[in-house]
Amino acid sequence: MIVKLDQTWHEKVMDYLSEEPALNLFIIADIENFGYETDSQDVWADVDDNGTITGILLRYKGNYLPYGKGEINAQAFSEIINGDTSYEMLSGKKEITEQFIPFLNFERTKELYFAELKDAKSLNKKIPRQNILQAEPKDVDSLMELKYLIKEFSIGKTARESLEQALTTKTGRTYFIKEEDVVVSCASSTAENSVSAMIVGVCSHPEKRNKGYASLCMEALCNDILAEGKTLCLFYDNPKAGSIYKRLGFEDIGFWSMNYAVQTAEIQNQQEKVL
Numbered sequence: 001m002i003v004k005l006d007q008t009w010h011e012k013v014m015d016y017l018s019e020e021p022a023l024n025l026f027i028i029a030d031i032e033n034f035g036y037e038t039d040s041q042d043v044w045a046d047v048d049d050n051g052t053i054t055g056i057l058l059r060y061k062g063n064y065l066p067y068g069k070g071e072i073n074a075q076a077f078s079e080i081i082n083g084d085t086s087y088e089m090l091s092g093k094k095e096i097t098e099q100f101i102p103f104l105n106f107e108r109t110k111e112l113y114f115a116e117l118k119d120a121k122s123l124n125k126k127i128p129r130q131n132i133l134q135a136e137p138k139d140v141d142s143l144m145e146l147k148y149l150i151k152e153f154s155i156g157k158t159a160r161e162s163l164e165q166a167l168t169t170k171t172g173r174t175y176f177i178k179e180e181d182v183v184v185s186c187a188s189s190t191a192e193n194s195v196s197a198m199i200v201g202v203c204s205h206p207e208k209r210n211k212g213y214a215s216l217c218m219e220a221l222c223n224d225i226l227a228e229g230k231t232l233c234l235f236y237d238n239p240k241a242g243s244i245y246k247r248l249g250f251e252d253i254g255f256w257s258m259n260y261a262v263q264t265a266e267i268q269n270q271q272e273k274v275l
Contacts, residue, residue: 002076005043006036013045016053017067021196022116022233022253023093027058027065029193033171034060044080046073057081062088066096078103087261094255106259113242115250117232122249123219132220135174135186140164143174146183150203166190174201175217185213187221197225199234215244222248
């Protein structure tokens with residue numbers, strides 16, 4: 001039975017999601033930040049006759065995130081998604097999202113490696129900290145100047161706003177290194193919640209690479225977040241980058257799949273024609 005959830009379900013929901021905190025990073029963060037009953041967010045569960053949750057579906061604006069521990073009631077959840085004219089994307093662990101293929105139309109799919117770090121045993125706990133700074137909102141412009149230099153990054157229109165919001169709301173943090181008042185390397189977390197956080201935006205200035213700066217920022221960041229009892233995760237699509245993360249102790253736990261709705265692609269094509 002599909003049930004639309006409210007705050008009274010919170011303890012059961014968190015118990016269900018917390019068994020895999022990395023995979024449920026976004027769902028947990030959205031629930032903790034926005035709750036169950038807002039205009040921009042809804043949460044549903046598939047509940048058996050004993051009142052036990054067997055699957056979760058969260059909507060944040062036009063994006064849907066499903067989660068289950070095996071087989072999920074994709075058909076029933078798809079009926080909810082298909083009834084939403086603002087539906088843009090379904091994302092989650094590949095083994096879960098692919099169960100929706102018979103019921104939803106996807107224009108395209110992007111898959112990324114998904115890696116998890118549960119402990120600091122492979123991290124250097126004695127890294128020099130004197131040059132590693134923790135960002136404040138006033139540092140956003142300097143950080144963005146570095147990010148715009150990284151050709152591997154796709155910087156969206158809301159990137160600056162998102163970074164500033166994360167630093168202001170403490171849902172993310174950024175560690176960085178400066179040389180002569182210029183940010184030369186940084187590493188960030190995002191979607192931080194009570195049990196997990198995601199590492200993003202690890203980079204170094206093109207002229208300052210191969211000096212170990214990014215590794216210093218990342219190890220400091222990972223050490224501090226793990227010390228708070230949280231699990232870390234990250235996405236990557238470059239095997240070379242993956243080998244670096246694995247040296248720090250990250251382990252692949254599957255693929256994260258982002259499935260874009262047909263209508264989203266049509267809108268993007270229309271916008272491109274206008275431009």
